[in-house]
Amino acid sequence: MNPTRQRLLLPLLNHATLVLFAAVLVGFGLLSPKFFTAANLANLLVQASSTAVVGVGMTFVLLTAGVDLSVGSVMFVAAAVAGKLTLAGAPLPVALLAIVAVGLVVGALNALLVVRLGVLAFIATLGTLYIGRGFGLWLTQTRAMNLPDSFLALGTAKVAGLPLPPVLAAVVVALAHVTLTRTPFGRQLYAVGASREGAKKAGLNVGRLLVAVYVLSGFCAALGGILSLAQLGAVSPTFGTNREFTAIAAAVLGGTSLFGGRGGVFPGTVLGAILIQSVENGLVILNADPYLYPLVTAAIIFLAVLLDSTRSRLQAHWGRRRIFDEPAE
Amino acid sequence: MSPLLQFESVGKSFLGVEVLKAVSFDVGPGRVVGLVGENGAGKSTLMNLLGGNLRPDAGSMRFQGASYAPRHPRDARLAGIGFVHQELNLFPDLDLAENLFLADFPTRGPLIRRWELHGRAAALLQRVGLGLPPTTPVGRLSTGERQLLEIARALSFDAQLIILDEPTTSLSVPERERLFALVRQLRAEGRSLIYISHTLGEVLALADDVVVLRDGTVVGQGTAREFDPVRLVSLMVGRELKQLFPKPQSNGQADGTPWLEVRGLGQPGVVQDISFTLRRGEVLGISGLMGSGRTELARILFGLDPHATGTVTLAGKPLTGPPKERIRHGLALLTESRRDDGLCLEASVADNVALVTLGRHARSPLRLLSIAGLREALAKVRAAVRLQPRLTDQQPVQTLSGGNQQKVVLAKWLLAEPRVLLLDEPTRGIDVGAKAEIYQLIHELADRGAGVLVISSELEELTGLCDRLLVLNRGRITGEFSRDAFDSSAILRAALPT
Known part of the structure; x- marks a missing residue:
């Protein structure tokens, strides 16, 4: 590959999710x-x-090379408890407090196990x-429960003229990013x-850090459940x-590594969440x-992850150690 | 003056095996103590006790006059003991400043004080002679620079005692000099250092005191002046090691058949115009500084990296294609880092040894493995490489000492009966006794008709072992020496950049 093509291709690959995002927006925009x-x-x-908030918690866990598969269940149990209570x-x-409490308890349980x-x-x-x-x-006896209108009112509430859910998500993302x-x-x-071993040797209290991320993930799952x-x-x-x-998927699309140590919530996870939602929204329209x-969602996620692995492979190839400079040809 | 650190009859056992027996010695203030011993002598265990990774079963430690019983690596840090680990303990995705202050960032409220962090980091980097911005990601640093960074980290909490574990194994000559100067500077500041190394010359040159461990006991201690390399080695191995290198026999080139022929090999930016012939029964050395293209050349020959020009033939047949095919033609590669790409660390000795030749033990029609055949092959090759009998076949290789691990790698390749072996740093980080055995083995292989290419940073090793020597410098061959013309200074001159 010649250097010019290399220079053109690399930034494109570096922002694979962004490029896909743009493509999805333009595509749906043209179609409808x-x-x-x-x-x-x-x-x-x-x-x-909701996806963004849950994804933020997941990003914290993924960064430590862990994973939290329980977030969907946390949302369900918390909702079931809240439904029973109301x-x-x-x-x-x-x-609402009950929902958050359930999230924290399940998070703590995960932390205990891990x-x-x-x-x-x-x-x-x-x-x-x-x-x-x-x-x-068991709690719901598999029956659906209709919640009082006060819940739906939350979804349509406005803060300073903006709908509450994205505002809440923005606050969560900002706090997480900082x-x-x-x-x-x-x-x-x-x-x-x-x-993990290295962090321990560097004098960090690894156990405490891990407990914190699982509890945080439970908390974010509960918040996402409310939304x-x-x-x-x-x-x-x-x-x-x-x-x-x-x-x-939102976290990984945003560039967070499943092997830990790499990634972030902004723009990463946020972009991933919006991309996934755009696809669904566009298909509905x-x-x-x-x-x-x-x-379709799976195809787009695949494409993003494929582009990302291509990028790492090419980078490893181009970044191969040079011992001396090539003589000018 | 009272000692800074005292070990008092420290003992430690694992599963009933005593690895440290009543170890006692002192580290004085402002002293560099060289700690030497074969792999498995107990050095790492002792340092793990000091670092709070393990707890002693018997005896005690005192540091700065007070009893010292760390229960966690944090305790060592709080006491003022810093470690520079052999496998460097840094985080490549974090920047220099973050690596330095990871465990105690300067903060205001919940937030990191960036200005203060970068200011303090810059000052520390200056002290160890690393003139890089504190926001540089560690991933961009060379091994030598990372070592300096680890020392800076120890200085970040004003460590009074710094432990350097095999600090020079992967350093270039200038990096080494820089490190030595820093060690002397730290000593001049009144700090103490424990310097662990297999390179005895360095230990004797740097250390004020020397402690020799063997089988978990202190078998010698005193000021460095009382020791010389010969005495150190005999203390370490417990017997007079008369000859490190096997006697050069009238072997080599007796036959003269070209085994590996390399003609005009080149790859832009890596190697240029490499031509040489390795003959049957010959041990050919490749010398060169770090980054001269030694490892890269071996990788190209083995088919791991591409080359743009030139040809490689083995016993007259052109070598092309992936490693799999080259192995079939009789090529073997012992890689530079056995931990990274030479062994499956969690797999057993048996599984590692069988890896390359597994297919040969598969029986048709279902290609099931013949356990009996495997066992027989394993027994034979274990004897050939002199793997210690007390090690079982089922032991995970990560529990083996460096020397035994290297023997497992060699055993794996010997089963394939290679005609040409490429050995990249075959004795890195292994002790003197195992070194001598590996040298012996290399000569036996050559005597039986193999061609052996040895890449090494230790010139003494190459001149002791090889029939002929090539010098690589920035990807080119800049010198060739035959055994009767080995001249260390001429070889070094050819290796240094002009």
């Missing part, structure tokens, strides 16, 4: 005039909020995924992800299903067969 309306874009942001007459703030008992994160959170789902199904880039805790997470409930207004037995995968959604 309704896509680029202000109303639809606002709607898109509202829909993406149907029994509890006011909205109590229900840090204290040394269970692999994948296995531990796969376990809590099933426990959570099973517990939620935490990751500007606090000792954030920087230490990258070290733990790069080498989803505010849009749906009901708890169905499938609520939260597969959300762990959307969250992981085009009246596509709903059974096609997962296939």
Whole structure:
């Protein structure tokens, strides 16, 4: 490959997600005039909020080379508990607090399994995924629950003229971004992800850092659950299903490595979440067969990950150590 | 003056095996203590006790006059003991400043004080002679620079005792000199250092005191002046090691058949115009500085990297294609770093040894492996490389000492009965006793008709071992010496950039 092509191709590959994002927006924009309306874009942001928030928590876990498969179940159990409480007459703030509490408890349980008992994160959170789902199904007796309108009102509430869900998501992302880039805790997470043993030898309290990320992930899952409930207004037995995968996909699309130590929430995970949501939103507008959604989303995720691995391979190839400069030809 | 650090009858056992027995010695303030011993002598265990990774079963340690019993690496740091590990303990994706202050960032509230962080980092980098901006990612540093950074990290918490574990194994000559100057400077500041190395010449040149460990016991200690390399080696191995290198026999080139012929090999930016012939029964050395293209040449010959020009033939047949095909033609490569790409660390001795030749033990029609055949081959090759009998076949190789690990790599290749072996740094980081055995083995292979190409940073090793020597310099061959014309200064001159 000659240097000129190299110079042109590399920036393109470096921002694979951004390029895909642009392509998806332009594509849907051309296919449907309704896509680029202000109303639809606002709607898109509202829909993406929940995924972004759950994805932020997931990014923290992925950065430490862990994974949290239980987030979808956390959303379900928390929603089930909140539904039961409100149907029994509890006011909205109590229900919201209960949701957050469930998130923190499951997060702490994951932390206990991973840090204290040394269970692999994948296995531990796969376990809590099933426990959570099973517990939620038992609690609801697999029946759907309609929530009072106060939940739906949350979804349409405005803060300074802006819809509440994206505002809340923006606050979460901003806090997470500052935490990751500007606090000792954030920087230490990258070290733990790069080498757990190395971080320990550098004098870090690795256990405490890991506990923090799993609890944070549980907390974000609960918040994401609230945002989803505010849009749906009901708890169905499938609520939260597969959300762990959307969250992981958002993080990975945003450039966070599954092997830890690399990535970030902004623009990374945020962009990933919005990209995934754009695809779904665009397909809805085009009246596509709903059974096609997962296939198209999967294809786009594949493409992004493929581009990213091509980039690493090319970079490794181009970056190969040179011993002396090539003589001018 | 009272000692800075004291080991008092320290003992440690693993699964009933005593690896440290009543070890006692002192490290005085402002002293450099050279700690030497074969792999498995207990040096690493001792340093793990000091670093808080392990706890002693018997005895105690005192540091700065107080009892010292670390339970965690953090405790060592708080006490003021800094480690520069052999496998450098840095985070390539974080920048220099973050690596330095990872465990105690200067903060205001929850946030890192960036100005203060960068200011303090710049000052520390200056002190160790690393003139780089604090925001440089560590991934861009050379091994030597990373070593300096680790020392800067120890200085970041004002460590009074710094442990350097095999610090020079992958350093170039100028980097080494820089490190030595820094060690002397730290000593002049009144700090103490424990210097662990297999390079005995360095230890004797740098250290004020020397402690020799063998089988978990201190078998010699005193001021460096009381020791010379011969005495150190005999203390380390517990017997007079008369000859490190096997006697040069009238072997080599007796036959004269060209085994490996390289003609006009070139790859832009890597190697240029490389031509040489390795004959049957010959041990050919390749000398050169770090970055001269030694490893790159071996990788090209083995088919791991591409080459733009030139040809390579083995016993008259052109070598092309991937390593798999070259192995079939009788080529073998022992890589520079056995941990990274020479071994499957978690797999057993048996599995590692069988790796290359597994297909030969597969029986038709279902291609099932013949366990009996494998076992027989393994037993034979174990004897050939003199793998210690106490090691079992099922032991994971990561539990082996460096010398034994290297023997496992050699055993793996010997089973393939190679005609030409490319050995890249075959004795890196292994002890004297195992070194002598590997040298012996290389000569036996040559005697039986193999051609052996040895790449090494240790000139003494090459001149002791080889029949002929080529010098690489910036990807070109800049010198060729036959055994009767070996001249260290001429070889070094050919290797240095002009």
